[in-house]
Amino acid sequence: MSGLSDRLRGLVVVAVPYLWLLMLFLVPFGIVLKISLSDIALAIPPYTPTLDLSQGWQGLKDFFADLDFENFVWLTQDDLYWKAYLSSLKIAVISTFLTLLVGYPIAYGMANAPDEWRPTLMMLVILPFWTSFLIRVYSWMGILSQEGFLNQFLLWTGVVSEPLTIMNTNTAVYIGIVYTYLPFMILPIYATLEKLDASLLEAASDLGCTRAQAFWLVTAPLSKPGVIAGCFLVFIPAIGEFVIPSLLGGSRTLMIGKVLWEEFFSNRDWPVASAVAVILLMILVIPIILFQRNEQKQREAEQ
Amino acid sequence: MRRLTWFNATSLTLGFAFLYLPMLILVIFSFNASKLVTVWAGFSTQWYGELIRNEAFLDAAWVTLKVGLFSSTLATVLGTMAAYVMVRGGRFFGRTLFSGMIYAPLVMPEVITGLSLLLLFISIGLDRGVFTIVLAHTTFSMCYVSVVVSSRLVSFDRSVEEAALDLGCTPFDAFKSVTLPIIAPAVISGWLLAFTLSLDDLVIASFTAGPSATTLPIKIFSSVRLGVSPEINALSTIMIGIVAVGVVTASLVSKRMIMRQARDEQQAVHT
Numbered sequence: 001m002s003g004l005s006d007r008l009r010g011l012v013v014v015a016v017p018y019l020w021l022l023m024l025f026l027v028p029f030g031i032v033l034k035i036s037l038s039d040i041a042l043a044i045p046p047y048t049p050t051l052d053l054s055q056g057w058q059g060l061k062d063f064f065a066d067l068d069f070e071n072f073v074w075l076t077q078d079d080l081y082w083k084a085y086l087s088s089l090k091i092a093v094i095s096t097f098l099t100l101l102v103g104y105p106i107a108y109g110m111a112n113a114p115d116e117w118r119p120t121l122m123m124l125v126i127l128p129f130w131t132s133f134l135i136r137v138y139s140w141m142g143i144l145s146q147e148g149f150l151n152q153f154l155l156w157t158g159v160v161s162e163p164l165t166i167m168n169t170n171t172a173v174y175i176g177i178v179y180t181y182l183p184f185m186i187l188p189i190y191a192t193l194e195k196l197d198a199s200l201l202e203a204a205s206d207l208g209c210t211r212a213q214a215f216w217l218v219t220a221p222l223s224k225p226g227v228i229a230g231c232f233l234v235f236i237p238a239i240g241e242f243v244i245p246s247l248l249g250g251s252r253t254l255m256i257g258k259v260l261w262e263e264f265f266s267n268r269d270w271p272v273a274s275a276v277a278v279i280l281l282m283i284l285v286i287p288i289i290l291f292q293r294n295e296q297k298q299r300e301a302e303q
Numbered sequence: 304m305r306r307l308t309w310f311n312a313t314s315l316t317l318g319f320a321f322l323y324l325p326m327l328i329l330v331i332f333s334f335n336a337s338k339l340v341t342v343w344a345g346f347s348t349q350w351y352g353e354l355i356r357n358e359a360f361l362d363a364a365w366v367t368l369k370v371g372l373f374s375s376t377l378a379t380v381l382g383t384m385a386a387y388v389m390v391r392g393g394r395f396f397g398r399t400l401f402s403g404m405i406y407a408p409l410v411m412p413e414v415i416t417g418l419s420l421l422l423l424f425i426s427i428g429l430d431r432g433v434f435t436i437v438l439a440h441t442t443f444s445m446c447y448v449s450v451v452v453s454s455r456l457v458s459f460d461r462s463v464e465e466a467a468l469d470l471g472c473t474p475f476d477a478f479k480s481v482t483l484p485i486i487a488p489a490v491i492s493g494w495l496l497a498f499t500l501s502l503d504d505l506v507i508a509s510f511t512a513g514p515s516a517t518t519l520p521i522k523i524f525s526s527v528r529l530g531v532s533p534e535i536n537a538l539s540t541i542m543i544g545i546v547a548v549g550v551v552t553a554s555l556v557s558k559r560m561i562m563r564q565a566r567d568e569q570q571a572v573h574t
């Protein structure tokens with residue numbers, strides 16, 4: 001008896017999360033894909049065709065006959081879209097690089113800090129992650145604006161004679177991305193640097209390396225897996241970012257997440273918004289697979 | 304090798320200044336008497352007063368809290384089940400698909416998750432509101448929970464579980480009285496993570512909330528779109544304060560627990 005009820009329990013444990021994800025993750029994607037192939041219509045819901053199962057087999061056939069790739073053709077013709085994709089990629093690449101430049105020295109400093117400091121430093125890096133993302137982006141609005149703190153400070157010190165325009169430009173978006181994603185860069189790099197065998201550096205200096213040479217020949221190559229992981233962790237979410245470009249960026253900051261949002265909420269063009277989403281996903285698949293490979297390689301190296 | 308050179312000290316100081324100065328400025332200026340957010344006009348708590356009198360914010364805060372509590376609890380149950388299946392489930396039909404569905408939401412852009420869920424809710428005719436936000440938040444945060452819990456499940460010694468089974472426990476009893484207490488810290492941190500993710504989310508909530516439900520991030524976003532506001536500074540200060548107290552307390556408690564455990568183990572060895 002208990003064998004049967006155990007098997008039943010086992011089945012429930014598998015089935016409940018499985019069905020949940022099927023219904024609320026996979027099926028919605030099917031719907032996005034389907035609507036991306038539909039046409040916009042002045043109706044509720046605002047697209048055609050809608051699946052009408054009461055028509056039986058004929059209805060199903062009509063439904064598939066009405067689907068086409070028109071929206072995808074439209075995306076290639078209107079240069080707003082491919083410009084937005086390219087500009088998202090550009091912004092993501094530049095800000096990933098900047099995050100690496102800012103994050104590496106911090107991770108390096110943490111790994112070389114006295115042992116008793118490190119848990120505290122670690123907590124200080126993670127703490128911003130627990131505070132609201134929205135608030136962290138918002139905090140820069142008061143700093144970067146025309147009469148903001150940065151300009152006040154620069155004018156006061158005499159570095160500039162006129163206030164800089166940073167708010168509502170791509171520069172503000174870079175700053176926002178570097179700031180909010182910095183912990184994702186620091187943590188994987190710190191993890192590799194912390195494991196680094198100090199005797200390797202001693203060996204390098206015994207063999208006549210200067211500290212800088214030892215860094216380039218020993219530390220930098222050994223921390224490469226952490227650097228790669230950190231870059232992907234910043235790059236992948238940065239491409240689809242919406243909050244940062246809409247709060248800090250200007251009307252000329254083109255990012256695909258923002259375009260999708262406006263297509264959906266302002267233009268109410270659901271089919272095009274869905275097509276934008278499908279293409280964005282296809283772009284993301286490549287870095288995600290590369291990231292997975294990197295993780296796999298690291299795991300194998302550790303074993 | 305572990306010594307603080309001037310280079311390391313500088314990079315740590317500058318780095319942490321960069322991480323914390325913006326939030327510090329926000330906190331300081333929430334006590335500003337002036338409505339002009341960048342000009343200091345003396346200490347005042349008037350913005351906190353206005354915040355408390357603002358019904359719309361209070362309503363939004365209540366909705367956010369409700370959504371957070373429901374979705375994180377549901378996500379913890381589902382995520383723990385999913386983690387158990389992934390680590391201990393062995394082979395079953397569609398395992399690759401299952402693990403794909405666990406990891407994909409972690410890298411999915413929020414705009415896509417939000418859009419796809421909204422289209423689902425509309426096509427099955429579900430009215431949007433608190434309930435749909437809970438469904439949406441549960442779905443993406445259960446994946447985070449399952450990653451946290453499965454890393455704990457992988458690392459602990461399986462032989463204690465096997466011992467319980469050998470002594471006549473059913474698998475369910477063994478899970479309840481052996482596995483669950485061991486993975487409890489991971490389950491708790493998974494819950495906290497899910498709760499924070501839910502409180503924090505703007506994009507998915509904007510898509511899946513109908514006109515009847517407004518969460519705090521949606522409210523904040525619509526009021527800061529046009530510029531900095533002192534009321535939002537006050538609200539941000541309260542939220543930063545709660546998180547800071549929470550995280551510091553949690554880390555002190557876990558530190559004390561680790562120390563106690565180490566002491567107990569030492570005593571056990573000596574006796």
